[in-house]
Amino acid sequence: GVKEYKLTYYTPEYQVKDTDILAAFRVTPQPGVPPEEAGAAVAAESSTGTWTTVWTDGLTSLDRYKGRCYHIEPVAGEEDQYICYVAYPL
Numbered sequence: 001g002v003k004e005y006k007l008t009y010y011t012p013e014y015q016v017k018d019t020d021i022l023a024a025f026r027v028t029p030q031p032g033v034p035p036e037e038a039g040a041a042v043a044a045e046s047s048t049g050t051w052t053t054v055w056t057d058g059l060t061s062l063d064r065y066k067g068r069c070y071h072i073e074p075v076a077g078e079e080d081q082y083i084c085y086v087a088y089p090l
Contacts, residue, residue, distance in 0.1 A: 005040035009047075014070040020087040026075065027084050039069035039084030047088060065089060 016022065023046075029038035047067030067088045075081040 004037065005044045006034075006037045008040070009043040009066060009069055010036045010040035011068045011070055014068045014087060016070065016087050017089070019090045021090065023086050023088070025084045025086065027082050028080060029082070035072050035074075035082045035084070036069075039072050039082065039086070042084055043067035043069040043086045046086065 025039075025042050027035065027038045027042060029035055044067065048065050067086045069084050069086050071085040072082050075083060
């Protein structure tokens with residue numbers, strides 16, 4: 001089955017660190033996909049996540065290396081578009 005990314009990669013309570021690399025992504029979720037899931041998918045797929053289980057999953061610390069979508073805001077004047085902010089640890 002497909003993993004639900006927001007359970008692991010959407011962390012609105014995350015406190016950004018001075019050593020994090022920060023990125024902002026403009027996201028248009030597919031119909032029926034909440035912005036939290038879309039933002040978490042960006043954080044996952046651009047760091048340690050993948051849509052399927054792979055043999056390397058157990059080799060690294062997910063909590064140490066994963067990207068975290070920590071904030072989402074709608075794009076002014078654009079329907080169903082969001083800016084998703086992602087922090088990547090160094």
